[in-house]
Amino acid sequence: MTANFTGALNELRRLLGSRFDTSTSVRLHHAHDESFHLPASPDAVAFPKSTSEVSEIARICMRHHMPMLPFGTGTAMEGGVNAYQGGLSIDMSLMNKVLSVSAEDMDCSVQAGVTRKQLNEYIRDQGVFFPIDPGADASIGGMAATRASGTNAVRYGTMREAVLSLTVVMADGKIVKTSSRARKSAAGYDLTRLFVGSEGTLGVICEVALRLHAIPEAISAAVCAFSSLQGAVETVIQTIQMGVPIARVELLDAVAIDAVNRYSDKDFPLLPHLFLEFHGTNAWVKEQAEIVSELAADHQGSDFTWALNTEDRKALWQARHDFAYAASAMRPNARIFSTDVCVPISQLADCILETVADIEKTGLSMPIAGHVGDGNFHVVPAVDPTDAVEMKMIEAFHASLIRRALRMGGTCTGEHGIGQGKKKYLMDELPAGVELMKIIKRALDPDNLMNPGKVVDLI
Amino acid sequence: MTANFTGALNELRRLLGSRFDTSTSVRLHHAHDESFHLPASPDAVAFPKSTSEVSEIARICMRHHMPMLPFGTGTAMEGGVNAYQGGLSIDMSLMNKVLSVSAEDMDCSVQAGVTRKQLNEYIRDQGVFFPIDPGADASIGGMAATRASGTNAVRYGTMREAVLSLTVVMADGKIVKTSSRARKSAAGYDLTRLFVGSEGTLGVICEVALRLHAIPEAISAAVCAFSSLQGAVETVIQTIQMGVPIARVELLDAVAIDAVNRYSDKDFPLLPHLFLEFHGTNAWVKEQAEIVSELAADHQGSDFTWALNTEDRKALWQARHDFAYAASAMRPNARIFSTDVCVPISQLADCILETVADIEKTGLSMPIAGHVGDGNFHVVPAVDPTDAVEMKMIEAFHASLIRRALRMGGTCTGEHGIGQGKKKYLMDELPAGVELMKIIKRALDPDNLMNPGKVVDLI
Missing domain, CATH: 3.30.43.10 (Uridine Diphospho-n-acetylenolpyruvylglucosamine Reductase, domain 2)
Structure with missing residues (x-):
């Protein structure tokens, strides 16, 4: 001590x-x-x-x-x-109370320690749900702090869109409410968005007001195998261009499918897959599914395998959410090294294919899974952090992946944040921006006490 | 000089x-x-x-x-x-160039002086459109600076959601790019959102990267008269609770309808109205319209009057967009005093009805129009700014309206911004927040040169 x-x-x-x-x-x-x-x-x-x-x-x-x-x-x-x-x-x-829920306004207010599953349990009988779903059952405060997203972001947005207002404690103990409960506002600087994604470096998020969404009348999930990654990505691009408001569209490559099969006891064919979900009225879900299945067939996708009842659907998405654990289980006693680039979707197929070529050079097996509607994907090797040689190779692979994403107009992190691990890449991505971030950090936390050394280094 | x-x-x-x-x-x-x-x-x-x-x-x-x-x-x-x-x-x-458009990524990059109509003309043949539509044909840079919205915000969001990235010139001349082109990112503080809504007080927005949306296969607009304001608002609340992704839903009270009838040569009955628009496939638009027309009938709404062809639809929305001019035309040589509160939608009917009672006390005629899906409405008296007695009365009415909105959990401005006019109300709304805004302003513009005296007073 x-x-x-x-x-x-x-x-x-x-x-x-x-x-x-x-x-x-x-x-x-x-x-x-x-x-x-x-x-x-x-x-x-x-x-x-x-x-x-x-x-x-x-x-x-x-x-x-x-x-x-x-x-x-x-x-x-x-x-x-x-x-x-x-x-x-x-x-x-211990700050785990849901403070208020308004089904009419489709919003709620929670203490920061409430987890996403706890919240959804609490509000389910009011006909509303909270869509943001990182793999883990994370706390709402942590999700706000890291600007988390997950599989529903393509339709419902990320924590950037979900947070209406925050109550934050600053380094000096001052309590600041960042916004009213109104759904939109032009009342001064967007303090809410300044704290969303600040990773605890500007203040402690204590209370969060959130937008909720109506539980759809119908939800259908399906799985579709593709002979090529390009076919899967092209299907998604055209789906979005046609304005189909697909709720979830997740890409898993053949290596990821193998990991999921083993960990979650599934038997998907060892091919790139899309996991899809449609929300709406019965008729509208049916029409969306028809449009997308036709697009998939145009790109050598298989027929859709449907998860029609709630249990099958839950099992499907649990398998997807457990992907990180599945990746970790590919090697005993390993930790996962999850990369997290996000590129404009037109670049996604090229970005993944170049990355696959890079993976082959390492000789390791690395699964790829992605929130393909957002252009965001993860390569998730299971590593031994104490093996310096291996870590050096993985770091080089990682640096190359990020250079590729930045060259393609993308970002070094779509949803995981900067933390300790990506400070140098943030400087590559937004060199002048990092200087502004430092000015803001110094102004709001002059003694550098709030999660020091994360996001930006002041020294 | x-x-x-x-x-x-x-x-x-x-x-x-x-x-x-x-x-x-x-x-x-x-x-x-x-x-x-x-x-x-x-x-x-x-x-x-x-x-x-x-x-x-x-x-x-x-x-x-x-x-x-x-x-x-x-x-x-x-x-x-x-x-x-x-x-x-x-x-x-003169900075009026569209710099790039990607239909695949559904985004574009423009210089700040490009106007919203100019952009939509430019991109229309690529199957995409830019939805944010304040009444005027404003510049994209100005719209970003004021966090503008308009009639499509209920479905497509405001400039907060529309802006992907900005290029900003700071007070000292430094050029800062705030973000990559990726659709989502967790790369450090959200500098983009810090400048969106900063009203020129933190830097000059020079270039804007924007999200675009697919032009829907079908668009239908309709008008529905109600015997009461409550009925209209309840219809909208239930529409949103059912998850119907209505594209536009605008409320005009009887006084506003009268102003629109005179200015735009219409003959709507002198009752509260909803102007509605549905986007989607043909079948989905039909289904949405059926759901909402049933809800309207439940609340004593009239049958829908449809604007089915493009010309009728354009005329309908032009009449809505010209509402501010219609309000101004109610009195010769007047200026408009547009209020802009936004409240949680559950409070909207009460807020408007209490406001109508307040209007009656003034003895003046003041039309009300609102983006009712967002809880945002404008009371728009035509005033003579040189008449001190009248201005004092209007200011008192305005102060009372804002107190009411804040008491109901709302904001003093849904979309117009703070500018010169609402600094004192911003302090009422977010007392601790304003102190943070001042710290940020001082840090980023230490000499107070960027649009000084707007949003916050440093002295």
Whole structure:
């Protein structure tokens, strides 16, 4: 434990009692996310129950110059919670109340620790749902902080579109509400969007107001195999160009299908696949499916295999959501190294094919899965982070993948965020933008206490 | 002309030649928008042709401490372009090139001076369109700067959702690209959204990359009269709750219908109306219309009157878009005082009815029109800004309307922005938020040169 923080730790213990923990096991649990990034324990972990308690915590930390690291479920991918400079992990899991739901306004307000599945359980009988679905059952606060998305983003948007308003605690303890509950607003700078994606480096997200959506009358999911990746991608491009509001359209390459077959006990043919879902009225879902199945046939896609009842549909998407675990299971005791580029969709087939050629050069097996309607895909090798030679090779592969995505007009991260892992790539992507981000970070967190060393380096 | 700026004006004239103007008539043209706010001329007007020229202009202005006021088409509503502190109006109308269009990616890139109608003309034969439609034929840069929306926002979102990336010139002349062209990204702070809605106070928006949408196979528009405002609003709430992706749903009260009838030579019955539009395939448009017409009938709505061919449809929406001019025409030589609150839709009927009671107390005739699917509505009295007594009464009415909207969880502006007119109301709406906005403004524009005195006051 860093000696300097003793005063802060004593004050925090007085404030939080048993909801303050310095035990090795709890600190270790808060030392890492689900990625390969090396763990780093915080000095202590706080479990606040209210926004005003988070504000008190921030005042104590600021007085003692102790870093603060907001922690949701620890399921992210770029080392965003790892405490490389020590400090206090602020675990939001006890702030798990749904504060209000309005079915008429199709919105709700939750504490940051509410998870996406918990929220959907809570609101289901009101005819509304919350669509954003990263693989893990992440917390809403963490999802807002990383601008998360998932399989429904092509139709319903990402956390950028889903968040109506935030209540944030700043480094000095000030509590800021970023916006009203109105569905649209031109009231000054978009503070909401400034905090969405700020990864805990500008403040602690404590409460989140969210847009919800009507549960559709009909939902149909289907699977379609293709003889080529291009055929699958072309099908999606034409689907979107025709204005079909497809709800989900996920690409898995043959290696990913193999991993899913093994992990989730499926028997899909070892070919590139699209997993699709349509939302609407019965007639409209039928018409959408007909349009897309015709487009798929034009591109050598198979007939659709339908998951018609709720159980089959859930099993299908659970298999997709478990893809990261399936990739990890391809090798014992491995960690996953999930890449996350996103390119304009016209570039997607080329980007994936060049990447497949690169994978072949490594001699490793790396599955590819993607939110193809958004141009976003993941290559997910299972790695041994302690093997320096292997990690060097993977890092080189990763750097090459990102260079390719940037050359094609894309981004180094579609949904995982920058965290610890992608700071250098962010500088490649937005060199002048990073300088602005640093100015904003310095202005809002002058002592660099909020999740320091993530997103941008100030030193 | 302010003497201090002589050096700057000389340098700007050398840089821009005939594209630099200090004539009274040109300065007067740049002294105001379309609102009642009193005009204030800039010291000069620049007409740059490129982003690098805007950067040169900013360097000169910064050196001489001369305010810079970006100017699009001068069609805004809150005095955002009025030069209350003098300075240089930067008129973007010569930066009117469409830089690229990708129908596959459904996006485009334009210079800031391109207008929304110009863009739609340019891209129409590629099967795509740009949906955001404030009443005026505004510039894309101005629309981004004010986070504009319009009648299509309920389906397609506002400029917040439409802008993919911006190229901005900062107060010191630095050129910043805010994002890649990827459809989604988690690459650091959302600089794009920070500038969308910043109203020229953080930098000059020079280039804009936009999302486009597929032109639907079928478009049908209809008009429906209601015996009560509540009936109209309830119809819309239930439409959205059922997940019907209605493209446009506009409310006009009986007074607004009267103004439209006179200005646009229509003969709608003097009742509250919904103007509606459905987009999709032929079958899907038919089904949506059936669902909504049944809901309307449940709420004492009339049968739908259809505008089936393109010409009738255009005439219908032109009448809606000309509403502000129709309101203005209700009184000779008047200016319009357009209010712009937005509330959660469950509060909309109450908010409008309480407002109607308030209008009755004034004894004036004030039409109401609203983007009812978003909860956003305008009360638009035609005023004489030189009549102090009348203006005082209207200001009191306005203040009461905004208090009501804030009490109901809404915002003081749904789409017009803060500009000069709503700074005090922004402080009521987001007291802690305004303090953050000031910190951001000071950090990014330390000399307060970018459209000073708008959105937030630093002094």
